[in-house]
Amino acid sequence: MIPxxxxxxxxxxxxPTPGVLGVFGHLDATVDAINKLRAAGxxxxxxxxxxxxxxxxxxxxxxxxxxxMFTLVGxxxxxxxxxxxxxxxxxxWPLVVGGKxxxxxxxxxxxxxxxxxxxxxxxxILGIVFNAIFAARRLGTIQWDPRFTNDKFGVFVPAGADxxxxxxxxxxxxGAEEVRRG
Amino acid sequence: MADAPTRLTYDxxxxxxxxxxxxxxxxxxxxxxxxxxxLSVGIVTLLYLIRYGLGLAGYSHPVYWAVFITCFVFWVGIxxxxxxxxxxxxxxxxxxxxxVYRTAEAMTVFAVMTAGLFPLIHIGxxxxxxxxxxxxxxxxxxxxxxxPLIWDEFAIGTYFTVSTVFLIMGLIPxxxxxxxxxxxxxxxxxxxxxxxxxxxxxxxRHYTRGYLYLAALATPLVLSVHSVVSWDFAMAIxxxxxxxxxAPYFVAGAIYSGCAMVITLLVPIRKLFQLEELxxxxxxxxxxxxxxxTGSIVGYAYVCEYFIAWFSGNPTERAAFWYRAFGPYxxxxxxxxxxxxxxxLLLWFKKIRTNLTALFVISIFVNIGMWFERYVIIVxxxxxxxxxxxxxxxxxxxxADWGIMAGSFGWFFxxxxxxxxxxxxxxxxxxxxxxxxxxxxxxxAHA
Numbered sequence: 001m002i003p004x005x006x007x008x009x010x011x012x013x014x015x016p017t018p019g020v021l022g023v024f025g026h027l028d029a030t031v032d033a034i035n036k037l038r039a040a041g042x043x044x045x046x047x048x049x050x051x052x053x054x055x056x057x058x059x060x061x062x063x064x065x066x067x068x069m070f071t072l073v074g075x076x077x078x079x080x081x082x083x084x085x086x087x088x089x090x091x092x093w094p095l096v097v098g099g100k101x102x103x104x105x106x107x108x109x110x111x112x113x114x115x116x117x118x119x120x121x122x123x124x125i126l127g128i129v130f131n132a133i134f135a136a137r138r139l140g141t142i143q144w145d146p147r148f149t150n151d152k153f154g155v156f157v158p159a160g161a162d163x164x165x166x167x168x169x170x171x172x173x174x175g176a177e178e179v180r181r182g
Numbered sequence: 183m184a185d186a187p188t189r190l191t192y193d194x195x196x197x198x199x200x201x202x203x204x205x206x207x208x209x210x211x212x213x214x215x216x217x218x219x220x221l222s223v224g225i226v227t228l229l230y231l232i233r234y235g236l237g238l239a240g241y242s243h244p245v246y247w248a249v250f251i252t253c254f255v256f257w258v259g260i261x262x263x264x265x266x267x268x269x270x271x272x273x274x275x276x277x278x279x280x281x282v283y284r285t286a287e288a289m290t291v292f293a294v295m296t297a298g299l300f301p302l303i304h305i306g307x308x309x310x311x312x313x314x315x316x317x318x319x320x321x322x323x324x325x326x327x328x329x330p331l332i333w334d335e336f337a338i339g340t341y342f343t344v345s346t347v348f349l350i351m352g353l354i355p356x357x358x359x360x361x362x363x364x365x366x367x368x369x370x371x372x373x374x375x376x377x378x379x380x381x382x383x384x385x386x387r388h389y390t391r392g393y394l395y396l397a398a399l400a401t402p403l404v405l406s407v408h409s410v411v412s413w414d415f416a417m418a419i420x421x422x423x424x425x426x427x428x429a430p431y432f433v434a435g436a437i438y439s440g441c442a443m444v445i446t447l448l449v450p451i452r453k454l455f456q457l458e459e460l461x462x463x464x465x466x467x468x469x470x471x472x473x474x475x476t477g478s479i480v481g482y483a484y485v486c487e488y489f490i491a492w493f494s495g496n497p498t499e500r501a502a503f504w505y506r507a508f509g510p511y512x513x514x515x516x517x518x519x520x521x522x523x524x525x526x527l528l529l530w531f532k533k534i535r536t537n538l539t540a541l542f543v544i545s546i547f548v549n550i551g552m553w554f555e556r557y558v559i560i561v562x563x564x565x566x567x568x569x570x571x572x573x574x575x576x577x578x579x580x581x582a583d584w585g586i587m588a589g590s591f592g593w594f595f596x597x598x599x600x601x602x603x604x605x606x607x608x609x610x611x612x613x614x615x616x617x618x619x620x621x622x623x624x625x626x627a628h629a
Contacts, residue, residue: 027619050192050359051614052386060383065391071399089316089324097328110333110410117403118340121396125347128392135384146362148381149355151192151620175622 017140019158021180022171023147027055029175030153034059036170037157046139048154056153067127074123075116082115083108143182152177190459192614199606199613200360202455203368206603209454217595224589227582228303236306238582242575245564249583250304253590255556256439257297258338258411259432260549262404263440263472264290265345268352269400272393278468280612281461284356285451286444287349288607292597293443294342296590301335303586330413337410344403348396354379355389356610371604408436415559421502422563425490431483435552438476438522442548445469449542451602460608467535473548474529480555481523505566506558510576514554514562521551 024030030047034056037045047056086108094102139158148154155176157167164181171179206214231238241248264286271279302308314335316325325332358379361372379385412432415423425431445466452461491503506515525547534540565577601607 025620026622028621028623047383048381049383049386050196050381051355051611052390053619055619056383057387062383062387065388067388067392068395071392071395075399085316086327089318090327093318093323095323097326100328104328107328107333110406111327111336113402113406114333114336114340117399117406118343121344121347121399124392124395124399125351128351128388131388132385135382135388136378139382139384144380149359149362149379150196 014137014140016182017142017158018160018164019142019156019182020164020167020171021143021145021182022155022157022174022176023145023178023180024153024155024175025151025177026175027053027153030155031055031059033155033171033174033176036174037155037167040166040170042157042167045155045157046142048144048148048152048156050149050151050153065131067124067131070127070130071120071124074126075120077123078115078117078119079112081119082112085115086111143180190617192617192620195460195613195617196359196363196610198457198460199356199608199610200363202457202602202607203360203364203604207454210599210603214596214599217592217599220588220592221596222589222592223585224587224592227585227589231303231306231582231586232308238580239586240578240580240583242577244567244573245561245575245577247304247560247564248577249557249561249579249587250300252553252556252560253587254297254300254304255411255432255560256553257293257300257590257594259408259436259439259552259556260443261290261293261297261341261345261440262408262433262436263444264288264293265341265348265400265404266437266440266472267444268348269397269404272397273401277616278465280609280616282444282448282465282469282608283612284349284352284609285448285602285607286440287345287352288598288601288605289440289443289447290345291342291349292594292601293440294338294345295597296594298338298342299590299593330410330417333410334414337407341403341407344396344400348400351389351393351396352609352612353605355381356606359610360606405433408432415563420563420567421496421498422506422559422566425487427483427486427490431480431487434476434479434483435522435555438473438480439549439552441469441472441476442545442552445473445541445545446549447598449538449545451607455602455607457608460613463536463538466538466541467532470529470535470541470544473526473545477522477526477529477548484519484523502563502566506562509562509566511558511562511565514558518551518554518558521547522555525551 022033024033030049034045034047038059047060049056087103090103096102142156142158144156145152145154155171157171159167168179168181239248239250264283267279267286268283268290271283301314302311305311313319316332318324327333354376357372358376358381361369361376364372409429409432412428416425416428418424448461448466448469452458488503488507491499494500505511525544528534528540528544534544561577565575567573
């Protein structure tokens with residue numbers, strides 16, 4: 001691994017979090033495990049899945065992603081930028097074209113619209129990236145398995161040595177095909 | 183794809199699509215070689231144009247918008263169905279799009295890249311391209327935002343950026359999936375491109391929400407872009423251009439030509455990569471239904487144009503449309519009408535919609551027809567200006583026009599072929615999404 005300076009290391013190469021990883025072959029077993037973990041008081045576990053599934057979302061009862069605020073703010077900023085761009089540039093060197101007012105709103109709506117979409121889309125991407133990085137930073141370096149992008153589901157429960165046995169039993173009881181400590 | 187055969191499992195989907203990224207076959211190299219050869223023709227022609235000037239193209243007064251602008255509109259049009267399939271059908275939750283949208287979206291990005299070359303070639307002095315950027319000239323004068331050409335630049339720029347990020351966003355989970363199966367240099371490439379994707383619930387939470395908003399932003403964008411392109415013409419007072427029907431007419435035509443191009447591309451790709459189980463005849467049937475719908479709108483728009491030209495009682499307008507159908511360019515107009523309005527009527531028959539050879543042939547004719555539609559609108563309207571009879575000219579494209587056009591096809595196909603061999607050409611995660619998930623009971627019913 002490439003050594004990184006400190007702030008970047010904290011962000012991208014966080015210290016390993018001890019815990020238990022369960023590998024699941026079935027969606028309903030994974031949902032079962034999530035329900036049992038929540039009932040047992042675990043809140044900070046991570047679920048891996050090859051695709052997004054509503055069953056997992058519902059079991060986790062996650063809040064709606066804050067990405068939507070990025071989209072909204074980006075869109076409004078883009079619209080304002082489009083208005084500023086066209087009106088400022090028209091009045092900076094006022095020149096009557098085709099007998100129309102120097103700052104004509106109807107044609108400028110096209111630019112404002114395009115800028116709304118452009119800024120909205122780019123800030124949505126930033127929203128996804130920032131939120132994903134912050135989430136990854138909060139989780140630290142946790143166990144993972146390459147099969148999670150193919151056909152397996154996974155649940156990682158952060159647990160110290162004292163709680164690991166309990167989490168392990170819970171994952172096995174829900175139908176995990178494989179349970180690993182790390 | 184609710185009726186997907188149950189033997190399709192997550193693992194099978196990943197491996198089938200990952201297999202397409204293996205070592206290229208001879209057939210692939212032949213296709214790529216042909217694309218590069220065509221591109222070389224374009225590059226050599228461009229060098230000639232730079233050396234000897236735009237006079238090499240067939241421009242003659244008053245036809246100064248000709249094959250280059252025709253190609254520009256053609257390629258922007260091709261781009262449109264990609265966003266239709268990836269964004270609009272996503273919002274409509276139509277499951278069948280999952281198997282075909284990646285190809286369509288890649289086509290969008292490369293078609294816009296191709297379209298973007300034409301205004302640059304058309305301006306003649308490519309090294310002054312930055313004059314298009316809104317900055318004041320040496321007299322402190324800014325660009326005229328009342329001009330549709332400036333709108334066009336903003337629309338195409340936004341469209342290219344948004345469709346590229348949309349394509350890249352969709353690719354990330356799929357690149358992660360192929361990364362975990364790959365070895366060697368491909369593993370390194372995919373590790374870099376997958377930006378650390380692991381499929382955690384947090385990643386999916388932000389990703390799915392963001393993807394939804396991107397689709398919601400791309401939907402009005404796709405409808406706006408070709409409307410803006412149509413205003414390049416409709417805002418001018420040239421008879422045959424100055425019509426309010428232009429925006430919806432252009433958007434329908436764009437989606438029509440784009441869907442036809444998706445069929446043209448998917449038929450050989452499905453065969454080449456043996457994706458028959460993922461891209462089924464049902465998908466082609468749905469694509470051809472889209473063609474039929476948009477083609478009918480285009481046919482209706484043709485009828486409207488001619489009817490209004492007659493009904494308006496405006497002699498100039500009438501003369502312009504008479505010139506189109508029976509003037510020296512009658513062959514272009516009739517090629518357009520036959521390929522776009524009459525031939526696709528065959529798609530009303532299910533037998534034809536489910537026959538891939540027939541679809542492939544029809545899709546090529548639609549592409550030819552749509553190219554001629556732009557040629558008729560642009561060149562024929564300018565050539566036959568009835569209010570300046572002394573300025574009429576019969577324009578004929580020269581070898582330079584054809585050379586650049588051939589080059590554009592080479593450029594497009596080169597990028598497309600490189601893409602499908604190096605990145606998943608079918609969305610892995612989204613195809614899995616429409617499959618029944620694995621359950622303990624073995625029952626693979628939908629949730």
